[in-house]
Each structure stands twice: as C-alpha cells, then as structure tokens.
Amino acid sequence: MRKIVGAVLIGIGGFLLVAAIVAVTWVPGQVQRTPIEIDTTTELEGQVATLDTETQELSETRDVYALSITKSDTEASTDDTVVFTTNTCLNEDLGQPRECYSPAEEDFVVTVSPTDVAATDRSTALAVPTDLEPVEHEGLINKWPFDAEQETYPYWDSTAQVAVDAVFDRTEEIEGLETNVYRIEVRDAPVLVSGLSEEIDGTYDDVKEIYVDPRTGAIVNQTEQQQRFFDDGTQALDLELAFTDEQVATNVADAQDNASSLDLLMRTVPLIGFIGGPLLLLGGLVLLLVGGRNRSATHSGRDSRPMAGAGV
Numbered sequence: 001m002r003k004i005v006g007a008v009l010i011g012i013g014g015f016l017l018v019a020a021i022v023a024v025t026w027v028p029g030q031v032q033r034t035p036i037e038i039d040t041t042t043e044l045e046g047q048v049a050t051l052d053t054e055t056q057e058l059s060e061t062r063d064v065y066a067l068s069i070t071k072s073d074t075e076a077s078t079d080d081t082v083v084f085t086t087n088t089c090l091n092e093d094l095g096q097p098r099e100c101y102s103p104a105e106e107d108f109v110v111t112v113s114p115t116d117v118a119a120t121d122r123s124t125a126l127a128v129p130t131d132l133e134p135v136e137h138e139g140l141i142n143k144w145p146f147d148a149e150q151e152t153y154p155y156w157d158s159t160a161q162v163a164v165d166a167v168f169d170r171t172e173e174i175e176g177l178e179t180n181v182y183r184i185e186v187r188d189a190p191v192l193v194s195g196l197s198e199e200i201d202g203t204y205d206d207v208k209e210i211y212v213d214p215r216t217g218a219i220v221n222q223t224e225q226q227q228r229f230f231d232d233g234t235q236a237l238d239l240e241l242a243f244t245d246e247q248v249a250t251n252v253a254d255a256q257d258n259a260s261s262l263d264l265l266m267r268t269v270p271l272i273g274f275i276g277g278p279l280l281l282l283g284g285l286v287l288l289l290v291g292g293r294n295r296s297a298t299h300s301g302r303d304s305r306p307m308a309g310a311g312v
Helices: 002-025 027-031 245-304
Strands: 039-052 062-072 081-092 109-112 116-121 153-157 162-174 177-194 199-212 219-230 235-243
Touching: 002 245, 039 219, 039 245, 062 235, 153 177, 162 199, 177 219, 177 235, 177 245, 219 245, 235 245
Parallel strands: none
Antiparallel strands: 039 062, 039 235, 062 081, 081 109, 081 116, 153 162, 162 177, 177 199, 199 219, 219 235
C-alpha cells in the first residue's frame, strides 16, 4: 500500500513541478498579449464650447458625450500583431440615444473623426507599421504593456498625428484599484481646425491624464482638457471630457478579473508547484524506500526460520 501511495505522490509532485516550470517559462509569453478579438465601445462625457460665428466668440458650454469604438481585424492580425480600427465621435447631449451620427443629418454632431487603422505589437502594445494604415503610427495607442512601469512612454496623439510623451505622474486608487497616472501635454501642435465649410490651419492644445492598471496595461479612466485655435488666434473649441462613472466601474471590474486570471497562472500555480511539488516528491520517495525496506525485512525474516520437520 505504501508503495502505491508513494508512486501516486511522486506522480502528483512531478506534475506540479512541471506545471510550475511551464507557468514561469512559457505561460507569460502566451497570456500577456493583447487579444486579437476586440470589440469595445468606450463612453466619455463632459462639456464643450464652440465658436459662435456671429459673435466670433466661444458659445456657452453644452453637455456632450463622446464614443470611441474599437474593433479588431482578426484576419489581418497575426500571432505577434493585432490590427484594429477605431471610430470616434463627439455629440451634444440632448437626451438622444448615445451613438454616432452623420453630421450631414444631425445638427447636434460636434465632430466625427475619420476611421483610424493601426497595428500594435501584442506584447509591448507599441505601434508597428502595416500596409493597412493610411498614417504610420508610433508609440502606445489603446493600452499600456502588461506590468506597466512608472516611466515615460511614447503615446500616439490621434489629433496631432504624432507620438508624444506620456509622463508618469503619480499613483491613484480608483474603486480599490491602484493605477498609474500618466500625464500628456501638447502645446501649439499644428492641426486642421473645422471652420464653417472647410478645415482651416490652426493649432491644438491638450492635457490628458490616463489612469492605467499596471498589471494588465488596461486604461481605466481618462480625463482631457482640449482647446483648438485658428492661426489668427481665434479659439474654435474648448472641450473637457472624462470616462463616464459607469465606464470606469466596468473598466475596474474587467481589470481586476483579468489580473486575477494572470495571478492564478503566473503566481499561484508556480507557488504551489515549486513548494508542493518537491514536498510530494520527497514524501513519495520516503514511502517507497520505507516500503521497500519493510518488504526486504519481511522476506529476510521468513528465510531465516527453519522449515517445519527439517530437524531429526
């Protein structure tokens, strides 16, 4: 019986030890990667003031919402790269269903951005060149890398169409989740500003704070203060946006769930395997050795006794 139990313990211990080695050497490269099946809608809200063409001054602020819709192109993605498209819109919030509309049909549309196509490395989250994108991107785009550091990262500014510095500023807790906060400041970036019937040369100022779950690299919250000016100095737009409370709560829950899955595979499994595996192996070997000695002793004792009727 001891021999059977010992063999079972050795088998389980060996399995746990192998599982721990796999979890440390192979699993991180497989699970710490951006998925290639993405279909998300991020909702923001805030206030906007736009140029009043009659007074040539900014209008009163109005409530607005913004949507950022990101979908992956699974067929164009590979083991190393994920390709995705992003559509964004900004609408005055008049109580209508929160979706994107055509500016030609609805006068509450503030801006609709052209579809953005980009590809990122599934491990580093940095942009990589692809023939599918009309503009070559650089830096991070829609997430940070797994195990994000408290350092400066290049970040793609879709309005200025350049990579800018996302500087680590501080840590901040959001609904029990500690996040890294990265600050982005853009000043006097040349852009085309929407005028009455055409886009006019102008400049763009922006201050973003992006709240990132460092374990998964997911963006949990984002705040933004943006201004646009015509070249003559006339301000065309003043915008403040942030993720909605519901969006933040959803992002926090998703980040915590994903972090728990990563911790199970990359921390709990190795811990159990490297501690429990050797202990079970040792226990199994002891049982085998003890069982073997006992059996040998039993056979030895039987052979030393005289057979019945052997004497005269």
